[in-house]
Amino acid sequence: MKRKYIILLHITFWVLLLGNNLWNSIGRGILSGHKNQLVGLQLFFKYLVMETGYLLIPVFCFFSAYLLVAPQIIVKKNYVKAFLLSILTLLFIVAYRYVIEYHLFLPFLGFDNYNGNNYSATRYVSNIFFYYFPSYFVYGLMYFFVEDWYKTRHRQQELEKEKAAAELTFLRSQLNPHFLFNSINDIYSLTYQQSEQAPAALLKLSDILRYMLREGREDTMPIQSEIKYLENVIELQRISTKGAARINFNIEGYIGNQKIAPLLLIAFVENAFKHGVLTDPENPVEICLIATKEEINFKVQNKKNRDHKDKTSGIGLNNVRRRLDLIYPDKHNLTIDDQTGFYTVNLKLQLT
Known part of the structure; x- marks a missing residue:
């Protein structure tokens, strides 16, 4: 599949996921002051910012697994580096989630995901590890594995085709002189006999x-x-x-x-x-x-x-x-x- 179609497929998937999350959030009316009023442009924009912020968490999970961790496991066989990159991904997402929830959503959107309760770092880590990692992180690993298998298989098929084409060319080059030499010998005999x-x-x-x-x-x-x-x-x-x-x-x-x-x-x-x-x-x-x-x-x-x-x-x-x-x-x-x-x-x- 051409690269532009793959990129389009990725964009389509994440946009559809964003749309689904946006629809569910608006339907539940989770933002303050929403339940008793229609969704205007300003309120819709707040929902869009919030869901886009949350969407980046599975995006980070998927693409860090696909671009950073999976190549270390499948291609380079560097399992220690893959483990360290997984830990860094986890810590980055934990820090990112803390920042957007307490320094963006709460002061600017009025959205408190924990209803005034403090959410400890341990609960952050466990939530990311047990919710996002078994899904989107694993999906990124699986996607890289399937893509690598497909590319390897495609390369093998192309090499086999090139080898077959080269071999056919060689076989033809053998055939032509073989017949040519026989025919020239026959005509030489006729010429010699006048x-x-x-x-x-x-x-x-x-x-x-x-x-x-x-x-x-x-x-x-x-x-x-x-x-x-x-x-x-x-x-x-x-x-x-x-x-x-x-x-x-x-x-x-x-x-x-x-x-x-x-x-x-x-x-x-x-x-x-x-x-x-x-x-x-x-x-x-x-x-x-x-x-x-x-x-x-x-x-x-x-x-x-x-x-x-x-x-x-x-x-x-x-x-x-x-x-x-x-x-x-x-x-x-x-x-x-x-x-x-x-x-x-x-x-x-x-x-x-």
């Missing part, structure tokens, strides 16, 4: 980089853009293998204005390209995206390449797992079926 497909591959790579460097930096993107990006990657793979790659990319269901975190699905496709058999007509790489308005089901299956010697997992799958945990907590289900001959990844993702 293939006529090199210019087309370079154009596809240009479109892919445009998405990664511009649109892919957004928090979410239309699912059509992500599909177009995957299609470009797949086409680039076909070009790099001179059309020998057997890749089926099927899209089913509703493709509309759904939004998805960008560059999220590519890791599964890259993993299939890197570790799978791409040129077996009987066992093509199967990529299937089934979408509804609320969720998607993304499945990638590939036949394992047993001649592949690269045992490193790379950044891809670890990266996407972490991004899913950060962006879609409790809204995704990722299953990996590592069979003898095939590798299958299935991602169910709630978009809303």
Whole structure:
């Protein structure tokens, strides 16, 4: 809550308390000469001065506990200083009450709270200690505790958000070079072989980089853009293998204005390209995206390449797992079926 609203809340509370006390005092007619006359402006002003004077007692109790004592107890753990400040608060309020009752209310307002009887210092102390301290002083301590807990919790949440945002930025910076290096190597091979497909591959790579460097930096993107990006990657793979790659990319269901975190699905496709058999007509790489308005089901299956010697997992799958945990907590289900001959990844993702 913003500071100005907190201040307004405090002012409202104390004004309402003053109004309640003023209403009760006027109703009881406790000032001399009031019972047999209407409350005029002058008499109302006397009541207002008296109740404002008394109101400052709970105000002192509350704010001395909130501003002075509670920080020593909760934050600094200085209990001796907290005790001494509590005693000083008690003595100050006792002295304040004595002054206003005997040197302000009695001579100027004609109000004698004790009907001519002397009120000893001991009774002053006991009255303040047993009436105001268990209420307003304790309220001040409780208020500081709740406020400190809220601020600490809020800071922790902000730190977690900042950490998550920084981690997402780092993960994206890992993903982009990973794909870029693979694609440049493929185009280099085509260029080295003086293939006529090199210019087309370079154009596809240009479109892919445009998405990664511009649109892919957004928090979410239309699912059509992500599909177009995957299609470009797949086409680039076909070009790099001179059309020998057997890749089926099927899209089913509703493709509309759904939004998805960008560059999220590519890791599964890259993993299939890197570790799978791409040129077996009987066992093509199967990529299937089934979408509804609320969720998607993304499945990638590939036949394992047993001649592949690269045992490193790379950044891809670890990266996407972490991004899913950060962006879609409790809204995704990722299953990996590592069979003898095939590798299958299935991602169910709630978009809303």
